[in-house]
Amino acid sequence: MRAASAPRRDPARGGVARALVLVALALLPAAGCADAPTPQVARPATANPTDTALGTLDVLYLTMMVAHTEQTMEIVRLGRDRVTDPELRTLVAAIEVTEADELTTMRGWLRDAGPAATAQRHDHTGHLAAPADLARLRSAPAGQADAVLRRLLGGHQQAAADLARAHVATATNPRVRELARRVEQSRTAEVRLLTAAAGR
Numbered sequence: 656m657r658a659a660s661a662p663r664r665d666p667a668r669g670g671v672a673r674a675l676v677l678v679a680l681a682l683l684p685a686a687g688c689a690d691a692p693t694p695q696v697a698r699p700a701t702a703n704p705t706d707t708a709l710g711t712l713d714v715l716y717l718t719m720m721v722a723h724t725e726q727t728m729e730i731v732r733l734g735r736d737r738v739t740d741p742e743l744r745t746l747v748a749a750i751e752v753t754e755a756d757e758l759t760t761m762r763g764w765l766r767d768a769g770p771a772a773t774a775q776r777h778d779h780t781g782h783l784a785a786p787a788d789l790a791r792l793r794s795a796p797a798g799q800a801d802a803v804l805r806r807l808l809g810g811h812q813q814a815a816a817d818l819a820r821a822h823v824a825t826a827t828n829p830r831v832r833e834l835a836r837r838v839e840q841s842r843t844a845e846v847r848l849l850t851a852a853a854g855r
Contacts, residue, residue, distance in 0.1 A: 708768075709765075709827075709828050709831065710827030712822070712825050712826065713827055714768065714772045717765050718772075720761055721761050723815055723818070726783050728754060730811060731747050731751045731754075732751075733792050733793055734792055734800065734804040734808070739800070743801055746848060746849070750812075753841065764830070764831070792804060805850075809849040812849070813846045815842045816846065819838035820835075823835045823839060
């Protein structure tokens with residue numbers, strides 16, 4: 656009597672799972688620990704003026720990224736309890752943790768830069784998701800929520816990567832340049848994963 660053969664594993668799916676774990680591990684250190692100080696936030700008493708001063712383009716980038724990240728958090732909250740794919744759920748959880756920390760950091764830098772920086776206004780058309788897209792995610796049937804979230808989040812994170820890539824070349828503040836570099840790398844990796852998962 657022949658023993659039942661073990662179920663065959665899909666190698667492509669295994670590769671995506673490994674990549675998700677690597678991205679999650681890469682993203683989480685950037686978020687820091689709850690009981691550890693955030694390394695990017697300088698204390699005013701000891702801060703080097705060149706590290707804390709923000710140029711006009713740095714303020715513009717941070718203002719745009721704060722609005723973009725706030726919407727990322729909204730998308731994540733709309734989709735996290737509806738997704739059925741465990742790999743997508745892992746990625747969404749990593750994004751939420753990382754971007755919550757980045758949001759706190761960016762708001763802090765703008766606040767430290769003074770009232771003129773926090774009062775900055777910008778037209779966010781072109782890099783934020785349209786209200787109709789958010790409504791589509793809210794109303795997506797259970798079986799379609801994963802696909803809708805992948806498409807919406809993929810496009811949204813690509814916009815963040817594009818903004819960050821452009822700012823790396825124009826930043827005047829070294830902390831903001833490093834943040835933009837990290838954002839470009841992490842969002843590009845996330846888009847790759849979301850696209851690969853959508854194509855399965």
